[in-house]
Amino acid sequence: MSIELITLLYFGCLFIGLFLGLPVALGLGGTAVAFAFFFEPRALLAIPSAFYYTPWNHVLVTVPLFLFMGSLIRFSGIAEAAYDAVYKLIGHIHGGLAMGTVMVCTIFAAITGITPPATITMGQIAYPSMMKYKYKRNIAIGSIGAGGALGALIPPSVPFIFYGLLAKVSIGGLFLGGVLPGLMLATFYIIYIGVRCKIQPHMGPAIPEDEKFTVGEKIQAVVAIWPFVLLVIIVLGAIWGGIATPAEAAAFGATGSCLINAVYGKLTWKVFKDSLETTLKLSGMGLWILIGANVYLNVFNSLGCQELVTSMVLGMPGGENGILLMMMFIILLLGMVMDDWAIIMLCTPLYIPIINELGIDKLWFGVLFIVNIQIAYLTPPFGFVLFWIKSILPPDVSMGDVYKSVWPFICLQVLGLALVYIFPQIALWLPSLMN
Numbered sequence: 001m002s003i004e005l006i007t008l009l010y011f012g013c014l015f016i017g018l019f020l021g022l023p024v025a026l027g028l029g030g031t032a033v034a035f036a037f038f039f040e041p042r043a044l045l046a047i048p049s050a051f052y053y054t055p056w057n058h059v060l061v062t063v064p065l066f067l068f069m070g071s072l073i074r075f076s077g078i079a080e081a082a083y084d085a086v087y088k089l090i091g092h093i094h095g096g097l098a099m100g101t102v103m104v105c106t107i108f109a110a111i112t113g114i115t116p117p118a119t120i121t122m123g124q125i126a127y128p129s130m131m132k133y134k135y136k137r138n139i140a141i142g143s144i145g146a147g148g149a150l151g152a153l154i155p156p157s158v159p160f161i162f163y164g165l166l167a168k169v170s171i172g173g174l175f176l177g178g179v180l181p182g183l184m185l186a187t188f189y190i191i192y193i194g195v196r197c198k199i200q201p202h203m204g205p206a207i208p209e210d211e212k213f214t215v216g217e218k219i220q221a222v223v224a225i226w227p228f229v230l231l232v233i234i235v236l237g238a239i240w241g242g243i244a245t246p247a248e249a250a251a252f253g254a255t256g257s258c259l260i261n262a263v264y265g266k267l268t269w270k271v272f273k274d275s276l277e278t279t280l281k282l283s284g285m286g287l288w289i290l291i292g293a294n295v296y297l298n299v300f301n302s303l304g305c306q307e308l309v310t311s312m313v314l315g316m317p318g319g320e321n322g323i324l325l326m327m328m329f330i331i332l333l334l335g336m337v338m339d340d341w342a343i344i345m346l347c348t349p350l351y352i353p354i355i356n357e358l359g360i361d362k363l364w365f366g367v368l369f370i371v372n373i374q375i376a377y378l379t380p381p382f383g384f385v386l387f388w389i390k391s392i393l394p395p396d397v398s399m400g401d402v403y404k405s406v407w408p409f410i411c412l413q414v415l416g417l418a419l420v421y422i423f424p425q426i427a428l429w430l431p432s433l434m435n
Helices: 003-019 024-039 043-054 058-076 078-092 097-114 116-132 136-150 159-165 171-199 213-223 224-240 246-263 271-304 305-314 318-333 339-358 360-377 384-392 398-424 425-431
Strands: none
Touching: 003 024, 003 213, 003 305, 024 043, 024 271, 024 384, 043 271, 058 078, 058 097, 058 116, 058 159, 078 116, 097 116, 097 171, 097 224, 097 305, 116 136, 116 384, 136 213, 136 360, 136 384, 136 398, 159 171, 159 271, 159 339, 159 360, 171 224, 171 246, 171 271, 171 360, 171 398, 171 425, 213 318, 224 246, 271 339, 271 360, 305 318, 305 339, 318 339, 318 360, 339 360, 360 384, 360 398, 360 425, 384 398, 398 425
């Protein structure tokens, strides 16, 4: 059988398995074992080593620590406190609650490092509040979805950790590279909400006059969340300033979140237990996907498929721009059916040899990669964020309502991706200051 047909079948069997509902790790590993057995039995020897060396990579220590930090903060009530602060500060302007939702999601992204917590938590807190004040559904749902997706981009981003591990890029540099694109997208969302609600006040009415708050009440609301914001600044500052490695900073962040919760009387046994369970489940899932991806790619290389794919891609018309656009399009398609961790673990080892051949900056490409995953997360019909939102909204909200709400924000994400592509310094300027 020709190598071209083997490569086509190799990818085809994986995607058929995933569409049938197989767990990602099983789909990756199972496909690899089957093809190795039939076409390259010697490649089976690489499978036990993948189980051994994958968990021992020291970079992976950061993942459960950042997840534990984020879980503690999620269960601590910080989201409610932060939303109360923005409600009091800007609820009196049209669209203020939706803009505040994006702001809180941005803060939450800087604490959790992943997308689901901000999306689910803000859906439970912000959506009922916006409905109470007669916001239109598309603005309310769209702001939650777009804001929640920032968790993949704003550091300490777990997707960046996995990409840095596989691409051999500085995780601290990737964290810095995600800051400006993340803040840029958050700003785009806020401006869009503000302008639209200014033109169409019924989309996001201001809170009633009798619910205005004094300056003292506003200051008190902001002060309530300063320890958590300070924790994020210290953790990320330690990484960027070269004071601590990402693993050390993650350990400090996990410890700090415990202390803050204890000081505020929030560190109950239930919060601690739920945080540990969440961390264990997510870390275990990520590790199994990483092991499956390593097995899949070891067999892929043993079959000679990587050389074929690299040569075919490099021979595409359009040169470097055409190749990059094709890669981004594939990521977008995969994002509709796979979670971000699986996409990174599958595509990064396939793409990096091509990126190296083209001489493209791997840090810049990593930022493009994660921004693109954000777009895929919101893109109908299978964007993951859409289903997370639907799962926590009232039954009277249809999937069609969710789909319609996200399109303006998807357009803003595409604009952000284009700007990072055209002006690489948006992603590279802050990392360059580390050198």
